[in-house]
Amino acid sequence: MPHVMLPGGSREEIQVGSTLAQLAKHSLGKQAKAAVAAWMDGELRDLSCPIEGDCTIRFVTIAEPEGLDLFRHSSAHLMAEAVISLFPNAKPTIGPVVEEGFYYDFDHPPFTEEDLERIEKRMRQIVSEGRPMRRIELSRAEALEQFKDNPYKLEMIREMPEGETITAYIQGEGFTDLCRGPHVPDLACIRAFKLLKVAGAYWRGDSSKQMLQRIYGISFKNPKELKAYLAALEEAKQRDHRKLGRELDLFSFHEEGQGFPFWHDKGTIIYDELSAYIRQECRRRGYIECRTPMILSRDLWHRSGHWDHYADAMYFVDIDEKPYAIKPMNCPGGLLVYKTRLHSYRDLPIRQSELGLVHRNELSGVLHGLFRVRAFTQDDAHVFCTRQQLTDEVVKLIEFCIDVYRTFGFPDPEIKLSTKPEDHIGSDDVWELATQALHEGLQRLELDYKVDEGEGAFYGPKIDFDILDSLRRRWQCGTIQVDFSMPERFDLTYEASDGRPHRPVMLHRAILGSLERFIGILIEHTGGKLPLWISPEQARLIPISERHHSYASQVRAELETGGIRAAVDMRDETLGKRIRAAQLEKANYILVVGDKEVESHSVNVRTRDNKVHGAYPVPDLLAQLQEEIRTRKLSV
RNA sequence: GCCGAUGUAGCUCAGCUGGUAGAGCAGCUCAUUCGUAAUGAGCAGGUCAACGGUUCGAGUCCGUUCAUCGGCUCCA
Structure with missing residues (x-):
């Protein structure tokens, strides 16, 4: 036994x-x-x-990732059975698990919202009937016979390596689907699910292939979790930066410039504060700043190699009948600056930053608020150093990134190191050196990280940083990339102690990535309740009645002199209404002033968390706000 | 770019099977001068995305274009 x-x-x-x-x-x-x-x-x-x-x-169990994936994979099969029973002509293709739920692609005319409801209803019926999942093994011939009516399954079967066991699952006594499995023992255990959306998707993600209909769904072991998930979706919708951007009067988009954000007064304040913060942090760390032209000769883009890899995403323009391009990246310009004079090894490392506005011709269909635009500002920098300095510089860059994310209340990022891809330039020993420097940098800081073998850029290895927001969504922001290509192409040199020219090592790095996108992330992360230092309206004064207007204006002037962005709501509306408005517009401090405050030169403080803090002498409040700004405190 | 959905006042939306546009909020005016999340009354606001077609008649039906929204790596 x-x-x-x-x-x-x-x-x-x-x-x-x-x-x-x-x-x-x-x-x-x-x-x-x-x-x-x-x-x-x-x-x-x-x-x-x-x-x-x-x-x-x-x-x-489904408490662990593998269990949950399997459970959701079975959910996709449940959906497939429901779809086939309602739409016998639909041809199932693939139905995998994704990060958030599952989907199944069908070859079928587009489904409607009503279809989705019907499918969901049928799924519930199937669950109540129960469907034991039975695994069967098929020979290649049997599999080809079994799925002879489905060209997609046939394609998959034909691609399977000779000798591999082909398996399928029979749900109850009917629906059978080609699948590696494993699956839950019975579909009856899938008690909580919801179909979320329908969308077009290409067979194998290839736009030259058949367009299929994809249905997305999510499932949980109990209705409570489903409810919580749907509530989180609703919360995300409420925090959508496009909605908040309009409501808070931060930015807008117009037909006249698809994918190009228009920053309003308040949005511009956020943008400027963010830029000022990054500048300050760079300067503190020994960076020099440069600013390079938006339009540069097309020859330059040929020389940089961007033409070969990037031309599709570039905009072009002619000047004096000569061909130019609008920059999609800042590095070539930065390199020209580096080359304006000879550099000694004593100058290195040179850390040259640029808040550079770049334009990229993204496909119209992928544009999305501030997250995906056609013009954005990168918090870019290029570090030129010797091979010996590389690890130290990497350590400094990693620390810089983490420091910035902390400032905004993002906990430690997820870090990924990508190594040499198959298609690459540069010698193996130089790759080895650079990759080792990245590893060492991360290890010296005792950080956890994941290694993505072969996922580096063709011109060098890199480290990427993903931050997690308050809704636990992941955003790739920072990147540190070693570049072996540019220094060669631009023949960068520095003079070493031996009096001869040497090739410097070059690093590209961005921390926020795109200021526009980062502001979008920040808006969703905070729900529009920005920390004081970056908030467009830091204080709003609300005079109780008309006779307090002049006092309110006087306090506003005092605050403004002290560097606080303040406004007064003198509208002829009730106190309650104006407080409500200030709350909705997310002013950090709501300062009510009436007779008592006039008399004691104070303000009555209310914060965005609905707390009334009572009277504060104006100078005290000012000092407190200044301190909160100076330390970039994460406020309520 | 491709597939689908949507496009009515600044915002959120109603407008049934074609008969000539409506609400709430915001805005403006007046009254009210208020002590911590919506005072009341009145006024104004729309080439119903654009263009073309069907019709006696189109916000509504058809077509085209534009924009917006959801998707388009996840490999049985």
Whole structure:
């Protein structure tokens, strides 16, 4: 009889051919129901899988990532059955799990919202009937026969390597789908799900191939979690920066400039504060700043190599019948600045920053608020250093990034190091040196990071930073890239102690990435309640009645003199209404002034969290706000 | 760029099967001068995205264009 090793070191002896489900019942008792699959000697298996010999087993529940993925993958199959039963002509293609839920692509005319509801209803019916999932193994010939009516499945079967076991799952007694599995033992356990949207998607993501209809859904083990998820979606909708941007009068978009943001007064304040912050941080760290032209000769883009890789995304213009291009990146301009004089090794490292406005011709369909635009400002910088300085510079850059993210209340970022891709330039030893410097930089700071083998740029390895916002969404912002290409192409040199020219190492880096996009992220992260230092309206004065207008104006002037952005609401409206308006417009401090305040030269303070803090002498409040700004405090 | 949906007042939206546009909020005026999230009354505001077609008649039906929104790596 086989021996089974279970977690915690317990051993069981069981009958040959017993299934994992039987084992679960036996060893887990009541908890067996929570198991959706099991690791058998390190491989994920269906619970219906028989145990043939000694092995190590660990049961999987949907509390862990693999279990949840499998559960959602089964959900996709549940949806597929529902779709096929309602639309027998639809041809199922693939139905994988994605980061948030699952989808299934069908070859079928577009589905409507009503179709979605019908499908969901049918899914509920299927769940209530129950569908044991049965795994079957097929020979290639059987598989080709079984799926002969579905060209997509046939294509997949034909692509499978010779000799691989082809499997399919039968749901109950009917719907059968080609699938590697594993799956939950019975679809009946999928109790909470929602179909979220329909969209067109290409077969295999290739725009030259057939357009399919994709249905996205999400599933959970209980309705409570589903409800929480839908609430989070609703919250995200409320925080949509496009909505808040309009409501808070920050920016707008116009037909006259598709994908080009128009910054209003308040948005400009945010933009300027953000720029000033980055400038200040750069200067503190020994950066010099430059500013290079927006339009540069097309020859330059040929020389930089951008033409070959980037021409599709560039805008062009002719001047005096000579060809020019609008810059999609700042580096070539920055390199020309570097080359204006000879550099000694004593000058290095040179850290040259540029808040550079770049234009890129993104496909019209991918434009999205401030997140995806056609013109944006990068907080760019190029570091020129010697090979010996590389690791130190990398450490400084990583620290810089993390420091900036903390300032905005983003916890430690997720970090990814990408190494040499197949298609690359530069010698192996130089790649080795640079990659090692990136590893060492991260290790010296004792940071956790992931390695993406072969995902680096063709011109060098890189580190990317993903920040997580308050809704736990991930945003790629910072990047540190080593570049072996540009110094060669532009013949960059510095004079070393041996009196001869040497090639410097070049690093590109951005921390925020795009100021526009970062502002969008910040708006959604904070729900529009920006920290004091970057907030467009830091204080709003509300005089109780007309006779307090002049006092309110006087306090406003005092605050403005002290560097605070303040406004007075002198409208002939009730106090309550004006307070409500100030709250909705997200002024950080709402300062009510009436007879009492006039008399004591104070203001009555209310904050955005709906707290009334009572009277504060004006000089005290001013000092407090100044301190809050100076320290860039994360405010309520 | 491709697929689908949407486009009515500054904003959010109503307008059934074609008969000539309506509400709330915001704005303006007047009254009110108020102590912590919506005072009341009145006024004004629209080539119904644009263009073309069908019709006696189009916000409504058809076509084209434009813009916006949701998607278009996740490999059974």
